[in-house]
Amino acid sequence: MLLLFTGLLVYATIHLPARGDPEAPMHRKENVVGDPVAGAYFIGNAYRDAATPNMVTVILADYRSVDTLGEVIVVFTAGVCCLLILRRRMYD
Amino acid sequence: MIEFLHSYYAYWAIILLLVIGLYGMLVKTNLMKKVIGMIIFQNAIILLFVAAAFKWDATVPVLDPAYPSEDPVNYLNPLPHTLMLTAIVVGVAIVGVAFALLIAIYRNYGTLEEPVLMERMRSE
Amino acid sequence: MEAWVHLAVAILLPAFFGALVAVIFPARWRNAPWVTAVITSGLAFAASVAGLVYTASRGEVRYYLGGWEPPMGIELVMDPLSAFFCAVVTGMAFFVFIHGKTVVPRETPGKEAAFYSTALLLVGGLLGIVLTGDLFNLYVFLEISSLAGYALVAIGDRRAPFSAFRYLILGTIGASFYLLGVAFIAMETGSFNMGDVARVVPALGDSAPATVGLILIVFGIGLKMALFPMHGWLSDAYTYATSTSTAIIAPIGTKVAAYVLLRGCFYMFDPDFVREGIPLTTIIGYLGAVGIIWGSVLAIAQSDLKRMLAFSSVSQVGYIALGVGLASPLGMIGAVLHTLNHAVMKACLFLVNTNILSRFGHTDIRRFDRTFRIRMPWTMAAFTLAAISMIGLPPTAGFFSKWYLVLGSWENANYVFLGVILVSSLLNVVYFFRVLEKIYLRTDGEPYDEKNEREDAAVEREESPASMLFPTVFLAASLLVLGLANAFIVTYFIRPMIPSGL
Amino acid sequence: MTNPSESVIIVVVSRALARLIQLFGIYVIIHGHYSPGGGFQGGALLAAGVLLLRMTEGGRASQSEVSTEAAIPLAAVGALIFAGAGLVTLAFGGHYMDYGAVPVPGVEEPVVRYYGILLVEFGIGLAVMTALVAIFDDMVAPDPYGNAVDAAGDRAGTPPKL
Amino acid sequence: MPLTETYSSSLPFWAVAVSLLAVPAILWSARKPNLREFWTLLAAAIKFGLVLALLPGAKEGRVAEFVLLEIAEGIELSLRADAFGMFFALIASGLWILTSFYSIGYMRGHHEKKQTRYFASFAVSLSATIGIAFSGNLLTFIIFYELLTLATYPLVIHSENREAIRAGRQYLAYALTAGLLMVAGAAWIYGTTGTLDFTPGGILEEGMLSAGGMRILFFMLMIGVGVKGGIMPLHSWLPNAMVAPTPVSALLHAVAVVKSGVFGVVRMAGFVFGPDVMAAYDLNTILAVFAGFTIIVASVIALRQENLKRRLAYSTVAHLSYIAMGAALLNSEGFTGGMLHISTHATMKITLFFCAGAIIVHAHKENVSDLDGLGRAMPWTFAAFTIGAMGLTGVPPVNGFLSKWFLCLGSIEAGQWLVLGVFLVSGLLNAAYLFPVVYRGFFRSSDKFRKLGEASPFMVVPLCATAVLSVVFCLFPNLFFGLFDLATAAVEGIMKAS
C-alpha cells in the first residue's frame, strides 16, 4: 500500500511544474483562464491595503483572517478537548 | 537530467518523508511512535507547501524597498507560508490531543503497546 | 449590499460564539452551557432554514469574508447543496442538544461546559466545511470538527480513549491526505478557491497532479466518511463513547464528509471526467455497495444496540457512497435525500439508545424484554418508526431515498447496486425486527397468558423526562413527514443543486 | 514534572529567563507587522515562559502566572476578541472581518486595517498562550480519577492478581 | 357503456383514512372495551358508507380521483376509485363490518389478550386494503401494500408463542422480499415508460423491453403480488399464519391480505402489462402454469390436513389461483370470472372461517376428526358451513357457481381445455376435502356435544349473514350494489383499451 502511495505521488510530482519556477501556476499573475492569482496579488498589494510590510501577517490577519480564526479555534478546541479528556471537573 | 533532478529532488525527499511518516503511523505498534509518525507526516506536507512557494532568485515575503513589489518574481509566494503557519498550529493541536489521549489510555490500561492493549481490552 | 447575504455567516458564527461563551460562565450557573448550546444551535438552525429557502428561491449566495473577493480572500458559498447540508447539521445538533439537558450532567459530571463547547465546535467545524468555498479553509474546519470529534469520542468508558486514538490516527491520515491533495491541486491550478479550481481544471486538460490530488482528497475524505474498507475506526468509536457524544457525531459527522465528496467529484471537477476519465465514482460506488452489505452483516452479529447502530451507520454511509457512485442526477438525489433521512433516523435511534441507557443502564439487546414497551411507550414507538424507516418501508422517509437510488441504478443499468440495495433492506429487517420482537413480544416461547397480563399491569411507566422525549418523538414523527414531503424536498431543494455537468 | 525544582539556581535563572522569553513574546506580537512573527509565535513564546515556570517553580507556585482554571476561559476570551472584531465590522455594515469598514475619523483605511490586525494578533496571542498552557496543565496533572493502572495492567491501589 | 371520465373527490381519501383515524381513538380507549369496539364499528360503518357513496359514480363509469400529494418526483400519491377498485373496496369494507362484530364475539369469547393492539392493527389493515383497492398508480399500491404487511404482522404474531413468532418472521420475510421486488420492478417500469399510473389495457407496450426483460419484469411483479396472493411456491407463509386468531384468518385469508395479492395479480395483468403484452410475450402461459399447478397441488394438500383451519388455508391457496387463472385467460369471461371470484370466494371463505372460529371458541375443537356430531349441537354454524362448502365446490345456488361458470366459459372461449380440466378436477377435490367435515358434523353421531348449545350470537349472526349473502349473491348478482355490473364494467375497460 505504501508503494502504491509512493508511486502515485511520484507520478504526480514528475508532472508538477519544476520547483522554484516563477512561471508555475501558483506564482503567475493570472491563471489559465485569466483570473488573478492570489499570491501575486498579495505581493503587489499587501502594503497598499494594510500599511504592513510583512505580507504573511497581512494575509494571516486580514485577507484570510477566517483561516486564522479557525486556527485559533483549533488551539482552543485542543485545550477544551484535553480538559474534557483528562480533567475530572472543569472547576475544583 | 541534472536539471531535472535539481528541480525535483526536494519533492522526492518529501515523498520519502511522507512514506516514513505513514509507515510510522500504520506499522509501528507503540502508540507514542504512531504520534511521532504523525508529526513527521504532517511536517512533510508542510514542507511540500513551502517548497511549492519557493522561487529562484526571490526574497522573503517582507516588503523591502530595494525590490519593487509590482513584480511577483521578486518575492516568494506568501500564501503557502501563511497557510502553513495555520497548518503547523493545527498540527500542534492534534499532537496535544493525541498526547492527552495517550495519557488517558495509559491510566486506563498501563501500557501503550498496541498488542498488549488489545489483549487487556479483550480480557475485560 | 443586501442584508440577506449575511445569512451565510449567520449560519456559521453562532456555533463558534456559543462554544467560546459556554466555557466562560461561572461554575454555579449549571444550566448556562446547555442554554447556550440550545440557543446557538437553534439560531444556526433558523438561519440555515432561512438560507435554504433563500437559495431555493433566489439562487446561491457568495459571501466574501473580510470583503476580499476570491481568490484573495475566503468566500462562503451558500448554494442549494451547502444550505441543505447546513440545515441537516444544525437541525440534528439542535435536537440532540435539547435532549442532552439531563443526560449530559450525568454522563460528564462537572464538565458540561466543556462538553457543550466541544460539541458546538464540532457543529461549527462541520458547518464551516459545508459553507466554505476555499480548499484550505475547509482543511482548517475539518480539523476543528475532527479534534472536537476525537474528544467527544474519548469520553466514555475505559476503552473510549483507545478507540478515540485510533480514530485520531486514521482521521489525521485522512485530513493529511486531503491536505496533500489540496497541495497538488493548488500547485497545478494556482488557487485554493473551489470556484477557481472548477474553472481552471477543464482548461488544463488532462492534468496528472490535479487528478492525483482529487484521488488523494477522495481517499482522505473516504476515511473520514468511514467508507468501506476504511470504516474500522467507526464502530469502536461510536460504541465506547458516551451516548450523547455518539448521538451528536453519528448523524452528522460522516454526512459532511459525504458532502465534501459530492463537492469534489461533481462541482470542482467535471463529472464526466470523474466518471469516465478516472473511474473514481464507480470505485466509490462499489466500495459503498460492499460497505452496505458488510455493515449490515456485522450489525446482525452485534448484541449491543449501540454497536449495532454503529455498524448500521457503516452500511448507511454505503448508500450515500452508492448514490455518488451512480454519478447521475437520480443517484445524487438519492444520496442527498438519504443524507437527510439517515441523519434524522440515526439521530432518533441514538437518542432512543440514550433513553434506554439512562433508564435501564444497559443497551444489551439480549436483555431487552417486553416490559420496555410498557415502561417507555413513546421511546419505543419512536424506535419502531425509525427502525421501519431504516429498513426502508413506505411511507417513511427511508423508503424514498432508496427509491431514488433504485431508480438511478436501473437508469445506469447497474444491477449489482440494485441487488445490493434490495438485499441490504432484508438484512436491515433482520437486525431491526430482532430488537422489535424483543421489545414488544414475549419471546420465551410460551403463549401470552393471564399471568403475563398481570405482570405487565404491575409494570410502572418510567418514560424519560420531557426534554429527552420531545426530540426523540419529534424526530421520529418527522420521518413520516419527510417521507410524505420528499417530492417537495426533491423538487425545491435537491433538484436545483444538481450541477449542470451531471 | 510539576514539583518545584530542588536547585535554587535553576529556579532563579529560569524565572529570569521566563520573563525574558515573555518579553520577547510580546515584542514578537507587536513587531509582527514588520518582521516574522505575530500572534501565534508570540503566544507560543508567552506560553513557553509559563511552561518554564511550571516546570521549575512547580505547578502550584506558578498559578499566579496563568491559573489552570482560568486558562480555558481566557483562551475563549482571546478567541472572542478575534471573532468579536469581526462582529464589529459587521455592525458597521461591512463583511465579516472587513476591518476597513470601520470608520475611524481621520484615519485612512489601510491604517485601520493595520490596527485591526494588531488587535487581532493580541487576541490570537492570548488564546494561544492560555490554550497551550491549559493543555500542558492537563497533561501533567495527576490522575483525577485515581484509578490508574500500572505497567503490569493492574489497578493501582488494588493488590496485584496472583 | 359510457366512456370513463374522472372527477376530483376527496371521498376515496376519507374512505382510506377513516379507519386510520380510528386508531388513536382505539388506543386511547384501551381501558374501556365497549368504547373501543364502538370506535371500530363506527369506523367500519363510516367506511362502508363512504365507499357506497362512490358507487353511483363508478357504475356510470365516472372515476373519483384524489391526489393527496406528490409522493416522489413525478409520481403522485393518487387514489382512484375505478370500477375494479370499487369492486374490491366494496367487498372489503362490507365484510369488515361483519368481521368486526364477529371479532368482538370471538375475542371476548376466547379471552384473548392484547385486544387493543388487535383492533388497532385491524383498523390499519383495513385502511391499507382500501388504499390498495383505490391505488391510482403502482407506487401508491406498493406503499399501501407494505403498510398492509406491517399492519398484519401484529395480527399474525398475536398469541406470541413460539410458532406464532416463527410464522410472523416467515410472513415478514416473504412479504418484505416481495415488496422489494415490486419496488425494483416499479423502478424499472418507471425508467422505461416514465409513468406508473394504472391504465386499463396496460402501461407497457409491445417492444418496450426485450422478451427476456419483459419476462423478468413479469416475474418480479408477480412474485411481488404472488406472495400475498399465495401462489405456489410462495404460499408457505399462509398456512403457518393460521396460528393467528380466527377472525384474523378470516379477514386476512379471505378478504384483506390474500385478496390484495390476487387483486394485485389482476391489476398487474390488466392495468400494467395489459392483455396484449401478456399474450405477446406468453406471460399468460407462465401465469397459467403456476396458477394451475397451485390449484391442483394445494387442493391435494388440503385433503391431507387434519387441522380445520389449515385445511381451509390450503383451500384458500387453491382458490386464489382461480383468480390468477382467470386473469391469465385474457378474455373478458376470464377476467369477469376472476373478479367475481374475488367476491364470491370472500363471502364463502369468510363463512367457513367464521364457522371454524365458532367451533374453536365454543367447542374448543380444531381437528376435523373431532367434529363428529357437532353439527347437531351447532346447527346454524354447520348449516352455514355446508353452504360455504357447496359454494367452493361450485354447486349452483351458491355464488361460487357463478364465478366458476364464468371461469369455465372463459377457458372454453380461449380454447384452453387443459385449464377447464383443472377447474373441474379442483371442483371435485374441493368436494373431497370439505364435505367430510359436513358429513362428520351432521351424520356421525357422538355424545360429546349433547349439552353444547349454539355459539354466541355475536358469532353466529355474522356467519349466517355471510352464508345467506353467498346464496343471494348467486341468485341476484346485481342485487348488492350492482357488484356484477361493476365487474363487467371493469373488464370492459381492460378489454376495450387493448
Added chain:
Amino acid sequence: MNWLVELVLFILLLTTAVLALSVRDLLAAAAAATAFTFTMALLFVSMGAIDVGFTEAVVGAGIVGVYFIAAVFQTSRRTRD
C-alpha cells in the same frame, strides 16, 4: 551553495525521522523528533519561509518538545519497537 545547505538539511531530516521512529527509548525518540522539527524549521528558513520557520521552531520544537517530555513522563519510557 544554497542547495548544498538544503541537501544537508534534507539528509539530516531523513536521518532524524528514521531515528525518531526506530529508537527504543521514547525519551530519545522525543529528542530525535524535536531535532527533526528543528531541522525542518531550518529548512523552512533556508527556503525563505522565515515566518514558518520561526513558528515551527517555537511551536513545533519548543511546545511539542515540552508536551512530548510531559507525555513520556506521564506514561512509560520503554517501547518494544
